[in-house]
Amino acid sequence: MNPGPGPVGRMNGYALIATTLGAVAVSVLAVLLLSPGQGPPVPDGPAAASVVAERFTPAELSRADDYRSWGRLIGLGSLIVQLLVLALLVFRRGPVMLRLLAWLGRRPLVGAMLCGAGISILLSVADLPFDLAAWQLGRDFGLISQGLGSRLLDWAMAAAIALVPATLGALIAMFLWLRLGKRFWIAAAGLVAIWAVVTTWLWPVVVSPVFNNFDSLREGSERTEVMRLADRAGVEVGEVYVVDASRRSSTVNAYVNGIGSSKRVVIYDNAIRKLDQSEFRALVAHELGHVKDQDLWRGLAFAMLVIPLGALFVQLGTVACLRRRNDSPEGPAVIPALALMATIAALVLQIPGNVLSRSVEARADRTSIQLTGDPQGLVDLQVRLARSNLSDVDPPAVWQFLFGTHPSTLDRIAIAEGAR
Numbered sequence: 001m002n003p004g005p006g007p008v009g010r011m012n013g014y015a016l017i018a019t020t021l022g023a024v025a026v027s028v029l030a031v032l033l034l035s036p037g038q039g040p041p042v043p044d045g046p047a048a049a050s051v052v053a054e055r056f057t058p059a060e061l062s063r064a065d066d067y068r069s070w071g072r073l074i075g076l077g078s079l080i081v082q083l084l085v086l087a088l089l090v091f092r093r094g095p096v097m098l099r100l101l102a103w104l105g106r107r108p109l110v111g112a113m114l115c116g117a118g119i120s121i122l123l124s125v126a127d128l129p130f131d132l133a134a135w136q137l138g139r140d141f142g143l144i145s146q147g148l149g150s151r152l153l154d155w156a157m158a159a160a161i162a163l164v165p166a167t168l169g170a171l172i173a174m175f176l177w178l179r180l181g182k183r184f185w186i187a188a189a190g191l192v193a194i195w196a197v198v199t200t201w202l203w204p205v206v207v208s209p210v211f212n213n214f215d216s217l218r219e220g221s222e223r224t225e226v227m228r229l230a231d232r233a234g235v236e237v238g239e240v241y242v243v244d245a246s247r248r249s250s251t252v253n254a255y256v257n258g259i260g261s262s263k264r265v266v267i268y269d270n271a272i273r274k275l276d277q278s279e280f281r282a283l284v285a286h287e288l289g290h291v292k293d294q295d296l297w298r299g300l301a302f303a304m305l306v307i308p309l310g311a312l313f314v315q316l317g318t319v320a321c322l323r324r325r326n327d328s329p330e331g332p333a334v335i336p337a338l339a340l341m342a343t344i345a346a347l348v349l350q351i352p353g354n355v356l357s358r359s360v361e362a363r364a365d366r367t368s369i370q371l372t373g374d375p376q377g378l379v380d381l382q383v384r385l386a387r388s389n390l391s392d393v394d395p396p397a398v399w400q401f402l403f404g405t406h407p408s409t410l411d412r413i414a415i416a417e418g419a420r
C-alpha cells in the first residue's frame with residue numbers, strides 16, 4: 001500500500017486532491033438533491049427582529065449571548081484538542097511511543113485493537129476538562145442541575161461505550177487494510193454505511209436508556225393532543241416517550257429518532273411541565289413534521305451519498321500520513337492515521353450536513369404551522385425555547401454556517417411570522 005517516495009507518492013497526492021474536490025462536489029449535490037422544498041421565502045427580518053425586541057429584555061439577550069459565547073469557546077477548544085491529540089499521535093512521536101508501536105506491530109490485529117482502545121481513552125481524557133467546563137458553565141447559568149459525581153459517571157459511561165466501536169472498528173479496519181490494499185475504501189464505505197443504519201435503529205433502544213429513563217406518555221390531554229396531530233399529519237408515530245431530562249438540566253426540547261421498530265417521538269419532561277398548550281402543540285407538530293417528511297431517512301441518504309468518497313479520502317490521506325513518517329503500511333501506525341483522517345472527513349462533511357439539517361428543520365417548522373394552523377404558537381414556542389435554553393437568538397454567521405443544525409431563533413420566528 002505504501003507508494004514509497006517519488007512519482008507514486010505524487011500520484012497519491014493528486015488522487016487525494018481530486019478525491020477531496022469530488023467529495024465536496026458530491027456533498028453539495030446531495031444537499032441540493034435532499035433539501036426539502038423551501039416553501040415561501042422567509043421574509044427579511046424586521047418583523048422577527050421586532051418580535052425579539054418586544055419579547056426579550058436587553059439583559060436577557062446579553063446573558064444568553066454571554067452563555068453561548070463561552071459555550072462556543074469550549075466547543076472549539078474541545079475540537080482543536082481532539083485534532084491535536086490525533087495529529088501528535090500521527091506526526092510527533094517520542095521514543096516511548098515508537099517502542100510501543102514497534103511492540104504492538106508484532107501482532108498487527110491485536111496491536112490495532114489496543115491502538116484503537118488507547119486512542120479512544122486518550123480522546124475521552126483529553127475531552128474531560130472541556131466536558132467539566134461545559135458542566136460548570138451550565139451550572140453558573142442555572143441550566144444544569146446535575147452534580148459533579150453524576151456528571152463524571154456520565155463521562156465514564158460515555159467513554160466506556162465509545163471504547164466498543166473504537167476497539168472493534170480498529171480491528172476490522174486493520175484486517176481490511178491488510179487484506180484489501182487499494183480496495184480498502186470500498187469495504188470500509190460499505191461497513192460505515194451499515195453502521196450508520198444500525199446505530200440509527202439501535203441507538204434509542206440500546207444506548208439512550210443507559211443515560212435516561214423513557215416512559216410511555218400516559219393517557220391524558222398531552223397524549224390526546226399528540227395522537228390528534230399525528231392523525232391530522234397522516235403519520236404512524238411509533239411510540240411516544242417522555243424522557244427524564246430534568247435529572248440533568250432545565251432545557252426544553254423534543255426529538256424523533258429510531259427507524260422501523262425503534263421509531264419514536266421523545267418529549268422532555270421539562271417541555272410537558274413548562275409549555276402551555278399552544279406551545280406544546282407547536283413543538284409536537286414540528287417533530288411530527290420530521291416523521292411525515294421521513295427526515296431520518298433523508299439524513300441517512302445524505303450519509304450514503306457522501307460516505308464512499310469520504311472513505312476514499314480517508315484511505316488516500318492515511319497513505320500520505322504513513323509515507324510522510326516513513327511508517328510501515330502494515331503496522332499499527334495505520335490506526336491513528338485512519339482516525340485522524342476520518343475525524344477530518346467527518347468534520348468537513350458535517351458542514352454540508354448542517355446546511356441540509358437547517359433546511360429540514362425550517363421545513364418541519366412550516367409543517368408544524370400547517371398542522372396547528374397557529375403561527376403564534378410557534379413564535380411563542382421559539383421565545384420560550386430561547387429563554388429556557390439560553391439560545392443565542394442571532395448567533396455569529398460563520399458559526400451558524402459551520403455548526404448550526406437548526407435555523408437561528410430569529411430565522412425561526414421569521415418563518416412563523418411569514419406564515420401569518
Ligand SMILES: [Zn+2]
Nearest residue numbers: 286290361364
Ligand atoms: Zn426538528
